[in-house]
Amino acid sequence: MKIWFNGGLCEESQARVSVIDHGFLYGDGVYETLRVHRGRPLFLREHLARLRSSCRLIRLPLPWPGSLLARRARKTLLANRLEEAVLRMNVSRGPGPVGFDTRDCKTPTLVMMERPLPDYPPALFKQGVTAAVVKTRRNHPLCLPPEAKSTNCLNGILAKQEAVRLGAFEGILLNLSGFVAEGTVSNVFAVRAGRLLTPHRSCGLLAGVTRNVIIRLARKEGIVVREVEMTLSEFARSSEVFLTNSLFGVMPVTKFAVIVSGAKQSRRVGDGKVGPVAKLLAERYRRAIGVFF
Protein backbone atom coordinates (compact mmCIF):
# COMPACT_ATOMS: atom_id res chain seq x y z
CA MET A 1 0.00 0.00 0.00
CA LYS A 2 1.12 3.54 -0.73
CA ILE A 3 0.95 5.93 2.17
CA TRP A 4 0.70 9.68 2.16
CA PHE A 5 3.43 10.73 4.56
CA ASN A 6 3.78 14.44 5.25
CA GLY A 7 4.53 15.94 1.80
CA GLY A 8 4.13 12.99 -0.54
CA LEU A 9 3.34 9.38 -1.28
CA CYS A 10 5.69 6.60 -0.27
CA GLU A 11 5.85 2.87 0.23
CA GLU A 12 4.54 1.65 3.58
CA SER A 13 8.01 0.45 4.58
CA GLN A 14 9.25 4.02 4.15
CA ALA A 15 6.44 5.59 6.20
CA ARG A 16 8.22 5.79 9.53
CA VAL A 17 7.87 8.40 12.23
CA SER A 18 10.56 9.64 14.53
CA VAL A 19 10.54 8.17 18.05
CA ILE A 20 10.21 11.77 19.30
CA ASP A 21 6.99 12.31 17.38
CA HIS A 22 4.50 13.19 20.10
CA GLY A 23 2.04 10.91 18.36
CA PHE A 24 4.30 8.04 19.42
CA LEU A 25 5.53 9.45 22.75
CA TYR A 26 2.10 10.53 24.03
CA GLY A 27 -0.63 9.50 21.60
CA ASP A 28 -0.94 13.22 20.90
CA GLY A 29 -2.87 13.33 17.67
CA VAL A 30 -6.25 12.94 15.97
CA TYR A 31 -7.60 10.74 13.22
CA GLU A 32 -10.53 9.90 11.00
CA THR A 33 -11.62 6.60 9.49
CA LEU A 34 -13.45 6.88 6.18
CA ARG A 35 -15.28 4.30 4.15
CA VAL A 36 -14.05 4.15 0.56
CA HIS A 37 -16.68 2.92 -1.91
CA ARG A 38 -15.93 2.39 -5.59
CA GLY A 39 -12.64 4.13 -4.99
CA ARG A 40 -14.20 7.28 -3.51
CA PRO A 41 -14.23 8.43 0.12
CA LEU A 42 -17.73 8.71 1.62
CA PHE A 43 -18.71 11.78 3.65
CA LEU A 44 -15.29 13.30 3.09
CA ARG A 45 -16.48 16.82 3.96
CA GLU A 46 -18.01 15.66 7.26
CA HIS A 47 -14.88 13.74 8.24
CA LEU A 48 -12.64 16.69 7.41
CA ALA A 49 -14.86 18.95 9.51
CA ARG A 50 -14.58 16.56 12.45
CA LEU A 51 -10.81 16.24 12.02
CA ARG A 52 -10.65 20.02 12.38
CA SER A 53 -12.97 19.98 15.37
CA SER A 54 -10.87 17.24 17.05
CA CYS A 55 -7.76 19.37 16.48
CA ARG A 56 -9.46 22.37 18.05
CA LEU A 57 -10.41 20.35 21.15
CA ILE A 58 -6.81 19.32 21.81
CA ARG A 59 -5.43 22.66 20.54
CA LEU A 60 -3.50 21.18 17.66
CA PRO A 61 -3.18 23.84 14.93
CA LEU A 62 -3.99 22.15 11.62
CA PRO A 63 -1.85 23.89 8.99
CA TRP A 64 -3.65 22.50 5.93
CA PRO A 65 -6.95 23.65 4.44
CA GLY A 66 -9.58 20.98 3.93
CA SER A 67 -9.24 21.27 0.15
CA LEU A 68 -5.56 20.29 0.38
CA LEU A 69 -6.32 17.34 2.66
CA ALA A 70 -9.07 16.23 0.27
CA ARG A 71 -6.64 16.36 -2.68
CA ARG A 72 -4.08 14.32 -0.77
CA ALA A 73 -6.73 11.79 0.22
CA ARG A 74 -7.72 11.40 -3.43
CA LYS A 75 -4.08 11.00 -4.50
CA THR A 76 -3.66 8.26 -1.90
CA LEU A 77 -6.76 6.45 -3.15
CA LEU A 78 -5.66 6.80 -6.78
CA ALA A 79 -2.26 5.32 -5.96
CA ASN A 80 -3.76 2.23 -4.32
CA ARG A 81 -6.73 1.67 -6.60
CA LEU A 82 -8.80 -0.19 -4.02
CA GLU A 83 -12.53 -0.24 -4.67
CA GLU A 84 -13.90 -1.05 -1.21
CA ALA A 85 -11.55 0.17 1.45
CA VAL A 86 -10.85 2.16 4.59
CA LEU A 87 -8.94 5.41 4.54
CA ARG A 88 -7.35 6.55 7.77
CA MET A 89 -6.25 10.17 8.07
CA ASN A 90 -3.93 10.80 10.97
CA VAL A 91 -2.51 14.08 12.22
CA SER A 92 -0.10 13.94 15.14
CA ARG A 93 1.48 16.83 17.07
CA GLY A 94 4.75 15.95 15.32
CA PRO A 95 8.33 15.69 16.55
CA GLY A 96 9.48 17.81 19.47
CA PRO A 97 11.42 17.76 22.72
CA VAL A 98 10.33 15.19 25.28
CA GLY A 99 7.70 16.75 27.58
CA PHE A 100 4.08 17.82 27.62
CA ASP A 101 4.65 21.38 26.37
CA THR A 102 2.92 21.39 22.99
CA ARG A 103 4.45 24.77 22.02
CA ASP A 104 7.68 22.92 21.29
CA CYS A 105 6.16 20.88 18.44
CA LYS A 106 6.30 23.00 15.31
CA THR A 107 5.24 20.67 12.50
CA PRO A 108 2.37 18.16 12.72
CA THR A 109 2.85 14.79 11.06
CA LEU A 110 0.30 13.86 8.39
CA VAL A 111 -0.35 10.23 7.51
CA MET A 112 -3.04 8.89 5.20
CA MET A 113 -3.21 5.16 4.81
CA GLU A 114 -5.56 2.83 3.06
CA ARG A 115 -6.58 -0.71 3.85
CA PRO A 116 -8.99 -3.14 2.21
CA LEU A 117 -12.40 -3.00 3.89
CA PRO A 118 -12.51 -5.48 6.80
CA ASP A 119 -14.51 -8.57 6.02
CA TYR A 120 -18.05 -8.28 7.38
CA PRO A 121 -19.70 -11.56 6.39
CA PRO A 122 -23.35 -11.09 5.28
CA ALA A 123 -24.41 -13.42 8.11
CA LEU A 124 -23.47 -10.72 10.63
CA PHE A 125 -26.03 -8.36 9.12
CA LYS A 126 -28.65 -11.08 8.72
CA GLN A 127 -28.37 -12.66 12.15
CA GLY A 128 -26.96 -9.76 14.13
CA VAL A 129 -23.93 -9.73 16.37
CA THR A 130 -23.19 -10.07 20.07
CA ALA A 131 -22.31 -6.95 22.05
CA ALA A 132 -20.83 -6.87 25.54
CA VAL A 133 -21.48 -4.10 28.01
CA VAL A 134 -17.99 -3.77 29.50
CA LYS A 135 -16.72 -2.59 32.87
CA THR A 136 -14.42 0.06 31.43
CA ARG A 137 -16.30 3.37 31.43
CA ARG A 138 -16.10 5.98 28.67
CA ASN A 139 -13.66 8.84 29.29
CA HIS A 140 -15.24 11.74 31.14
CA PRO A 141 -15.47 14.99 29.12
CA LEU A 142 -13.60 16.86 31.90
CA CYS A 143 -10.66 14.44 31.55
CA LEU A 144 -10.46 13.88 27.80
CA PRO A 145 -13.34 15.04 25.61
CA PRO A 146 -14.80 11.97 23.85
CA GLU A 147 -15.84 14.32 21.01
CA ALA A 148 -12.18 14.64 20.08
CA LYS A 149 -11.29 11.61 17.97
CA SER A 150 -7.79 11.52 19.37
CA THR A 151 -5.10 8.85 19.15
CA ASN A 152 -5.40 8.39 22.93
CA CYS A 153 -7.37 5.18 22.41
CA LEU A 154 -6.46 3.08 25.43
CA ASN A 155 -9.89 3.62 26.94
CA GLY A 156 -11.45 1.96 23.89
CA ILE A 157 -8.68 -0.64 23.67
CA LEU A 158 -9.26 -1.77 27.28
CA ALA A 159 -12.97 -2.01 26.50
CA LYS A 160 -12.24 -3.98 23.32
CA GLN A 161 -10.05 -6.42 25.30
CA GLU A 162 -13.05 -7.10 27.56
CA ALA A 163 -15.33 -7.59 24.57
CA VAL A 164 -12.85 -10.03 23.00
CA ARG A 165 -12.70 -12.05 26.23
CA LEU A 166 -16.50 -12.26 26.10
CA GLY A 167 -16.43 -13.31 22.47
CA ALA A 168 -18.38 -10.21 21.46
CA PHE A 169 -18.23 -8.29 18.18
CA GLU A 170 -18.24 -4.95 19.99
CA GLY A 171 -17.90 -3.59 23.52
CA ILE A 172 -20.40 -1.00 24.72
CA LEU A 173 -19.25 1.50 27.34
CA LEU A 174 -21.33 3.23 29.98
CA ASN A 175 -20.30 6.65 31.18
CA LEU A 176 -19.33 7.24 34.81
CA SER A 177 -22.95 8.06 35.69
CA GLY A 178 -24.02 4.62 34.48
CA PHE A 179 -25.70 5.74 31.26
CA VAL A 180 -24.98 4.04 27.94
CA ALA A 181 -22.42 6.09 26.00
CA GLU A 182 -21.20 4.27 22.88
CA GLY A 183 -19.31 1.30 21.47
CA THR A 184 -15.53 1.21 21.26
CA VAL A 185 -15.70 2.15 17.57
CA SER A 186 -19.42 2.67 17.02
CA ASN A 187 -22.49 4.55 18.16
CA VAL A 188 -25.40 2.74 19.78
CA PHE A 189 -29.11 2.85 18.94
CA ALA A 190 -32.02 1.16 20.68
CA VAL A 191 -35.71 0.81 19.87
CA ARG A 192 -38.27 1.00 22.67
CA ALA A 193 -42.01 1.41 22.23
CA GLY A 194 -41.49 2.17 18.56
CA ARG A 195 -39.13 5.06 19.23
CA LEU A 196 -35.51 5.16 18.14
CA LEU A 197 -33.28 6.09 21.08
CA THR A 198 -29.61 6.95 21.06
CA PRO A 199 -27.41 8.34 23.83
CA HIS A 200 -27.40 12.13 24.03
CA ARG A 201 -24.11 13.89 23.29
CA SER A 202 -24.05 15.01 26.92
CA CYS A 203 -23.46 11.34 27.84
CA GLY A 204 -19.91 11.78 26.53
CA LEU A 205 -19.49 10.25 23.11
CA LEU A 206 -18.19 10.83 19.65
CA ALA A 207 -21.23 11.67 17.55
CA GLY A 208 -20.27 9.66 14.48
CA VAL A 209 -20.87 10.74 10.90
CA THR A 210 -22.99 7.62 10.38
CA ARG A 211 -24.95 8.31 13.62
CA ASN A 212 -25.96 11.67 12.23
CA VAL A 213 -26.96 10.22 8.87
CA ILE A 214 -29.05 7.51 10.55
CA ILE A 215 -30.89 10.05 12.70
CA ARG A 216 -31.76 12.05 9.56
CA LEU A 217 -32.83 8.95 7.64
CA ALA A 218 -35.00 7.70 10.51
CA ARG A 219 -36.80 11.04 10.82
CA LYS A 220 -37.38 11.04 7.06
CA GLU A 221 -39.12 7.68 7.57
CA GLY A 222 -41.37 9.22 10.22
CA ILE A 223 -39.64 7.42 13.08
CA VAL A 224 -39.52 9.38 16.33
CA VAL A 225 -35.85 9.76 17.34
CA ARG A 226 -34.80 10.82 20.81
CA GLU A 227 -31.33 11.51 22.16
CA VAL A 228 -31.56 10.30 25.73
CA GLU A 229 -29.86 9.23 28.92
CA MET A 230 -30.35 5.48 28.98
CA THR A 231 -29.58 3.26 31.98
CA LEU A 232 -28.30 -0.23 31.43
CA SER A 233 -31.59 -1.81 32.53
CA GLU A 234 -33.59 0.40 30.15
CA PHE A 235 -31.11 -0.50 27.41
CA ALA A 236 -31.40 -4.21 28.16
CA ARG A 237 -35.20 -4.04 27.74
CA SER A 238 -34.98 -2.62 24.20
CA SER A 239 -36.82 -4.50 21.47
CA GLU A 240 -33.96 -3.74 19.07
CA VAL A 241 -30.37 -2.60 19.35
CA PHE A 242 -27.97 -1.72 16.57
CA LEU A 243 -24.56 -0.14 16.10
CA THR A 244 -23.43 2.34 13.50
CA ASN A 245 -20.06 3.34 12.14
CA SER A 246 -18.53 4.44 8.87
CA LEU A 247 -17.26 1.01 7.93
CA PHE A 248 -20.15 -1.37 8.57
CA GLY A 249 -22.97 1.17 8.42
CA VAL A 250 -25.80 -0.37 10.46
CA MET A 251 -24.99 -3.55 12.43
CA PRO A 252 -27.88 -5.23 14.32
CA VAL A 253 -27.17 -6.53 17.83
CA THR A 254 -29.23 -9.60 18.65
CA LYS A 255 -27.36 -10.83 21.74
CA PHE A 256 -25.75 -9.33 24.80
CA ALA A 257 -22.78 -11.07 26.41
CA VAL A 258 -22.82 -10.47 30.14
CA ILE A 259 -20.94 -11.67 33.19
CA VAL A 260 -23.26 -13.00 35.89
CA SER A 261 -21.58 -14.16 39.11
CA GLY A 262 -18.30 -14.49 37.28
CA ALA A 263 -19.69 -16.63 34.46
CA LYS A 264 -20.28 -15.56 30.89
CA GLN A 265 -23.93 -15.57 29.84
CA SER A 266 -25.70 -14.71 26.64
CA ARG A 267 -29.02 -12.83 26.54
CA ARG A 268 -31.29 -12.14 23.65
CA VAL A 269 -32.10 -8.63 22.52
CA GLY A 270 -35.89 -8.52 22.03
CA ASP A 271 -36.89 -11.75 20.27
CA GLY A 272 -33.28 -12.44 19.29
CA LYS A 273 -33.85 -11.60 15.63
CA VAL A 274 -32.91 -8.57 13.57
CA GLY A 275 -35.78 -6.11 14.06
CA PRO A 276 -37.73 -4.07 11.53
CA VAL A 277 -36.22 -0.69 12.40
CA ALA A 278 -32.63 -1.93 12.01
CA LYS A 279 -33.59 -3.65 8.74
CA LEU A 280 -35.27 -0.55 7.36
CA LEU A 281 -32.47 1.84 8.33
CA ALA A 282 -29.73 -0.50 7.12
CA GLU A 283 -31.45 -0.63 3.76
CA ARG A 284 -32.04 3.15 3.64
CA TYR A 285 -28.42 3.78 4.63
CA ARG A 286 -27.10 1.49 1.92
CA ARG A 287 -29.30 3.21 -0.59
CA ALA A 288 -28.16 6.65 0.63
CA ILE A 289 -24.50 5.84 0.16
CA GLY A 290 -25.06 3.65 -2.89
CA VAL A 291 -23.49 0.60 -1.26
CA PHE A 292 -24.99 -2.84 -1.48
CA PHE A 293 -23.22 -5.28 0.79
Place this chain on the structure above:
Amino acid sequence: MKIWFNGGLCEESQARVSVIDHGFLYGDGVYETLRVHRGRPLFLREHLARLRSSCRLIRLPLPWPGSLLARRARKTLLANRLEEAVLRMNVSRGPGPVGFDTRDCKTPTLVMMERPLPDYPPALFKQGVTAAVVKTRRNHPLCLPPEAKSTNCLNGILAKQEAVRLGAFEGILLNLSGFVAEGTVSNVFAVRAGRLLTPHRSCGLLAGVTRNVIIRLARKEGIVVREVEMTLSEFARSSEVFLTNSLFGVMPVTKFAVIVSGAKQSRRVGDGKVGPVAKLLAERYRRAIGVFF
Protein backbone atom coordinates in the same frame (compact mmCIF):
# COMPACT_ATOMS: atom_id res chain seq x y z
CA MET B 1 22.19 10.80 20.85
CA LYS B 2 22.21 7.04 20.44
CA ILE B 3 18.92 5.30 20.90
CA TRP B 4 18.19 1.73 21.85
CA PHE B 5 15.68 0.65 19.24
CA ASN B 6 14.32 -2.89 19.50
CA GLY B 7 17.41 -5.10 19.25
CA GLY B 8 20.26 -2.61 19.21
CA LEU B 9 21.67 0.89 19.37
CA CYS B 10 21.22 3.30 16.50
CA GLU B 11 21.47 6.97 15.65
CA GLU B 12 18.41 9.00 16.53
CA SER B 13 17.72 9.71 12.84
CA GLN B 14 17.48 5.93 12.32
CA ALA B 15 15.10 5.33 15.23
CA ARG B 16 11.83 5.42 13.36
CA VAL B 17 8.68 3.49 14.03
CA SER B 18 6.22 2.18 11.49
CA VAL B 19 3.06 4.24 11.05
CA ILE B 20 1.14 1.09 11.97
CA ASP B 21 2.86 0.81 15.34
CA HIS B 22 -0.03 0.95 17.80
CA GLY B 23 2.08 3.31 19.88
CA PHE B 24 1.64 5.82 17.07
CA LEU B 25 -1.89 4.85 15.97
CA TYR B 26 -3.41 4.69 19.46
CA GLY B 27 -0.86 5.78 22.08
CA ASP B 28 -0.92 2.12 23.09
CA GLY B 29 2.21 1.78 25.20
CA VAL B 30 3.89 2.49 28.52
CA TYR B 31 7.00 4.35 29.59
CA GLU B 32 9.28 5.31 32.43
CA THR B 33 11.38 8.42 32.97
CA LEU B 34 14.55 7.90 35.00
CA ARG B 35 17.01 10.35 36.42
CA VAL B 36 20.58 9.60 35.38
CA HIS B 37 23.20 10.80 37.86
CA ARG B 38 26.94 10.51 37.22
CA GLY B 39 26.07 8.32 34.28
CA ARG B 40 23.98 5.86 36.32
CA PRO B 41 20.18 5.43 36.37
CA LEU B 42 18.61 6.08 39.77
CA PHE B 43 16.00 3.70 41.17
CA LEU B 44 16.30 1.48 38.13
CA ARG B 45 14.75 -1.52 39.90
CA GLU B 46 11.71 0.49 41.02
CA HIS B 47 11.18 1.93 37.54
CA LEU B 48 11.47 -1.50 35.93
CA ALA B 49 8.92 -2.86 38.41
CA ARG B 50 6.51 -0.07 37.56
CA LEU B 51 7.05 -0.56 33.81
CA ARG B 52 5.98 -4.16 34.34
CA SER B 53 3.01 -3.13 36.44
CA SER B 54 1.92 -0.59 33.79
CA CYS B 55 2.14 -3.32 31.17
CA ARG B 56 -0.02 -5.60 33.28
CA LEU B 57 -2.68 -2.90 33.69
CA ILE B 58 -3.06 -2.48 29.94
CA ARG B 59 -2.44 -6.19 29.27
CA LEU B 60 0.70 -5.69 27.24
CA PRO B 61 2.86 -8.81 27.55
CA LEU B 62 6.43 -7.64 28.22
CA PRO B 63 8.71 -10.22 26.58
CA TRP B 64 11.95 -9.09 28.26
CA PRO B 65 13.12 -9.84 31.80
CA GLY B 66 14.12 -6.85 33.93
CA SER B 67 17.77 -7.90 33.83
CA LEU B 68 17.81 -7.62 30.03
CA LEU B 69 16.10 -4.21 30.10
CA ALA B 70 18.61 -3.05 32.72
CA ARG B 71 21.53 -4.19 30.52
CA ARG B 72 20.09 -2.37 27.54
CA ALA B 73 19.56 0.76 29.61
CA ARG B 74 23.20 0.66 30.71
CA LYS B 75 24.38 0.15 27.13
CA THR B 76 22.36 3.20 26.07
CA LEU B 77 23.89 5.29 28.84
CA LEU B 78 27.40 4.08 28.02
CA ALA B 79 26.92 4.99 24.37
CA ASN B 80 25.90 8.56 25.18
CA ARG B 81 28.20 9.25 28.12
CA LEU B 82 25.98 11.92 29.66
CA GLU B 83 26.60 12.57 33.34
CA GLU B 84 23.32 14.24 34.36
CA ALA B 85 20.51 13.12 32.15
CA VAL B 86 17.06 11.65 31.65
CA LEU B 87 16.51 8.12 30.39
CA ARG B 88 13.16 7.34 28.86
CA MET B 89 12.16 3.69 28.43
CA ASN B 90 9.25 3.17 26.11
CA VAL B 91 7.41 -0.02 25.27
CA SER B 92 4.62 0.18 22.72
CA ARG B 93 2.20 -2.52 21.58
CA GLY B 94 4.16 -2.64 18.30
CA PRO B 95 3.03 -2.85 14.68
CA GLY B 96 -0.21 -4.56 13.82
CA PRO B 97 -3.35 -4.30 11.71
CA VAL B 98 -5.38 -1.13 12.18
CA GLY B 99 -8.00 -1.69 14.91
CA PHE B 100 -8.29 -2.03 18.68
CA ASP B 101 -7.73 -5.80 18.83
CA THR B 102 -4.45 -6.11 20.71
CA ARG B 103 -4.12 -9.83 19.90
CA ASP B 104 -3.00 -8.79 16.42
CA CYS B 105 0.15 -7.09 17.68
CA LYS B 106 2.82 -9.73 18.09
CA THR B 107 6.00 -7.79 18.86
CA PRO B 108 6.22 -4.80 21.20
CA THR B 109 8.51 -1.95 20.20
CA LEU B 110 11.26 -1.06 22.67
CA VAL B 111 12.81 2.40 22.69
CA MET B 112 15.29 3.78 25.20
CA MET B 113 16.39 7.33 24.69
CA GLU B 114 18.52 9.69 26.68
CA ARG B 115 18.39 13.46 26.98
CA PRO B 116 20.43 15.95 28.98
CA LEU B 117 18.70 16.78 32.27
CA PRO B 118 16.31 19.73 31.76
CA ASP B 119 17.65 22.96 33.19
CA TYR B 120 16.18 23.60 36.65
CA PRO B 121 17.78 26.90 37.74
CA PRO B 122 18.72 26.94 41.46
CA ALA B 123 16.37 29.91 41.92
CA LEU B 124 13.40 27.58 41.36
CA PHE B 125 14.36 25.51 44.38
CA LYS B 126 15.24 28.58 46.49
CA GLN B 127 12.19 30.68 45.71
CA GLY B 128 9.71 27.98 44.78
CA VAL B 129 7.55 27.79 41.68
CA THR B 130 4.01 28.67 40.69
CA ALA B 131 1.48 25.85 40.31
CA ALA B 132 -1.94 26.16 38.68
CA VAL B 133 -4.91 24.07 39.69
CA VAL B 134 -6.37 23.35 36.25
CA LYS B 135 -9.89 22.60 35.05
CA THR B 136 -8.95 19.35 33.35
CA ARG B 137 -9.61 16.50 35.79
CA ARG B 138 -7.41 13.44 36.23
CA ASN B 139 -8.51 10.33 34.33
CA HIS B 140 -10.89 8.17 36.32
CA PRO B 141 -9.56 4.69 37.25
CA LEU B 142 -12.60 3.06 35.61
CA CYS B 143 -11.74 4.77 32.30
CA LEU B 144 -7.96 4.59 32.19
CA PRO B 145 -6.08 3.60 35.35
CA PRO B 146 -3.78 6.52 36.31
CA GLU B 147 -1.47 3.91 37.92
CA ALA B 148 -0.57 2.74 34.41
CA LYS B 149 2.10 5.12 33.10
CA SER B 150 0.80 4.80 29.58
CA THR B 151 1.58 6.80 26.48
CA ASN B 152 -2.05 8.00 26.49
CA CYS B 153 -0.96 11.37 27.84
CA LEU B 154 -3.52 13.79 26.41
CA ASN B 155 -5.15 14.20 29.82
CA GLY B 156 -1.86 15.54 31.19
CA ILE B 157 -1.11 17.47 27.99
CA LEU B 158 -4.44 19.33 28.17
CA ALA B 159 -3.68 20.15 31.81
CA LYS B 160 -0.18 21.31 30.90
CA GLN B 161 -1.62 23.61 28.21
CA GLU B 162 -3.75 25.25 30.90
CA ALA B 163 -0.75 25.61 33.21
CA VAL B 164 1.29 27.20 30.42
CA ARG B 165 -1.49 29.73 29.72
CA LEU B 166 -1.40 30.63 33.43
CA GLY B 167 2.39 30.98 33.36
CA ALA B 168 2.74 28.14 35.88
CA PHE B 169 5.60 25.66 36.25
CA GLU B 170 3.18 22.77 36.79
CA GLY B 171 -0.55 22.06 36.54
CA ILE B 172 -2.26 20.25 39.39
CA LEU B 173 -5.29 18.11 38.57
CA LEU B 174 -8.23 17.34 40.80
CA ASN B 175 -10.06 14.06 40.36
CA LEU B 176 -13.72 13.98 39.33
CA SER B 177 -14.81 14.05 42.99
CA GLY B 178 -12.98 17.34 43.46
CA PHE B 179 -10.06 15.98 45.48
CA VAL B 180 -6.47 16.87 44.64
CA ALA B 181 -4.89 14.05 42.62
CA GLU B 182 -1.47 14.98 41.24
CA GLY B 183 0.51 17.24 38.92
CA THR B 184 0.80 16.56 35.18
CA VAL B 185 4.25 15.00 35.74
CA SER B 186 4.62 15.10 39.51
CA ASN B 187 3.08 14.09 42.82
CA VAL B 188 1.80 16.69 45.23
CA PHE B 189 2.53 17.13 48.94
CA ALA B 190 1.11 19.65 51.40
CA VAL B 191 1.91 20.53 55.00
CA ARG B 192 -0.92 21.35 57.42
CA ALA B 193 -0.61 21.57 61.19
CA GLY B 194 2.86 20.05 60.98
CA ARG B 195 1.66 16.96 59.15
CA LEU B 196 2.76 15.98 55.68
CA LEU B 197 -0.25 15.20 53.50
CA THR B 198 -0.36 13.65 50.06
CA PRO B 199 -3.30 12.41 48.00
CA HIS B 200 -4.22 8.80 48.69
CA ARG B 201 -3.77 6.32 45.83
CA SER B 202 -7.54 5.91 45.79
CA CYS B 203 -7.75 9.51 44.50
CA GLY B 204 -6.48 8.18 41.16
CA LEU B 205 -2.82 8.94 40.64
CA LEU B 206 0.50 7.49 39.66
CA ALA B 207 2.34 6.87 42.91
CA GLY B 208 5.76 8.04 41.77
CA VAL B 209 9.04 6.45 42.72
CA THR B 210 10.13 9.77 44.26
CA ARG B 211 6.80 10.09 46.14
CA ASN B 212 7.48 6.77 47.83
CA VAL B 213 11.05 7.75 48.72
CA ILE B 214 9.87 11.08 50.18
CA ILE B 215 7.26 9.38 52.34
CA ARG B 216 9.93 7.03 53.71
CA LEU B 217 12.41 9.86 54.32
CA ALA B 218 9.79 12.01 56.06
CA ARG B 219 8.83 9.18 58.40
CA LYS B 220 12.50 8.62 59.18
CA GLU B 221 12.62 12.27 60.25
CA GLY B 222 9.69 11.71 62.60
CA ILE B 223 7.25 13.64 60.42
CA VAL B 224 3.67 12.33 60.48
CA VAL B 225 2.68 11.45 56.90
CA ARG B 226 -0.91 10.89 55.87
CA GLU B 227 -2.33 9.79 52.53
CA VAL B 228 -5.61 11.68 52.35
CA GLU B 229 -8.51 12.97 50.32
CA MET B 230 -7.84 16.68 50.11
CA THR B 231 -10.35 19.23 48.81
CA LEU B 232 -9.13 22.26 46.93
CA SER B 233 -9.94 24.61 49.82
CA GLU B 234 -8.05 22.41 52.29
CA PHE B 235 -5.17 22.29 49.84
CA ALA B 236 -5.19 26.08 49.42
CA ARG B 237 -4.88 26.56 53.18
CA SER B 238 -1.66 24.52 53.44
CA SER B 239 1.35 26.15 55.04
CA GLU B 240 3.61 24.44 52.49
CA VAL B 241 3.16 22.71 49.16
CA PHE B 242 5.75 20.88 47.12
CA LEU B 243 5.98 18.63 44.07
CA THR B 244 8.06 15.53 43.57
CA ASN B 245 9.26 13.67 40.52
CA SER B 246 12.29 11.71 39.39
CA LEU B 247 13.90 14.61 37.56
CA PHE B 248 13.68 17.58 39.91
CA GLY B 249 13.31 15.64 43.17
CA VAL B 250 11.50 18.04 45.54
CA MET B 251 10.22 21.31 44.07
CA PRO B 252 8.63 23.81 46.49
CA VAL B 253 5.46 25.59 45.37
CA THR B 254 5.20 29.11 46.78
CA LYS B 255 2.45 30.50 44.56
CA PHE B 256 -0.82 29.30 43.09
CA ALA B 257 -2.02 30.73 39.79
CA VAL B 258 -5.80 30.85 39.73
CA ILE B 259 -8.51 32.25 37.51
CA VAL B 260 -10.97 34.48 39.41
CA SER B 261 -13.88 35.90 37.38
CA GLY B 262 -11.96 35.24 34.18
CA ALA B 263 -8.79 37.03 35.31
CA LYS B 264 -5.51 35.41 36.28
CA GLN B 265 -4.53 35.92 39.91
CA SER B 266 -1.58 34.82 41.97
CA ARG B 267 -1.90 33.64 45.58
CA ARG B 268 0.80 32.87 48.08
CA VAL B 269 1.18 29.43 49.60
CA GLY B 270 1.57 29.96 53.35
CA ASP B 271 3.91 32.93 53.82
CA GLY B 272 5.06 32.72 50.20
CA LYS B 273 8.50 31.34 51.10
CA VAL B 274 9.93 27.85 50.86
CA GLY B 275 8.94 26.14 54.10
CA PRO B 276 11.00 24.08 56.54
CA VAL B 277 9.53 20.67 55.61
CA ALA B 278 10.20 21.14 51.89
CA LYS B 279 13.75 22.35 52.67
CA LEU B 280 14.47 19.44 54.96
CA LEU B 281 13.11 16.78 52.62
CA ALA B 282 14.78 18.29 49.56
CA GLU B 283 18.08 18.12 51.39
CA ARG B 284 17.48 14.58 52.65
CA TYR B 285 16.42 13.44 49.19
CA ARG B 286 19.55 14.90 47.60
CA ARG B 287 21.66 13.21 50.21
CA ALA B 288 19.82 9.91 49.69
CA ILE B 289 20.48 9.88 45.97
CA GLY B 290 23.88 11.57 46.27
CA VAL B 291 22.90 14.49 44.07
CA PHE B 292 23.72 18.09 44.92
CA PHE B 293 22.01 20.49 42.58
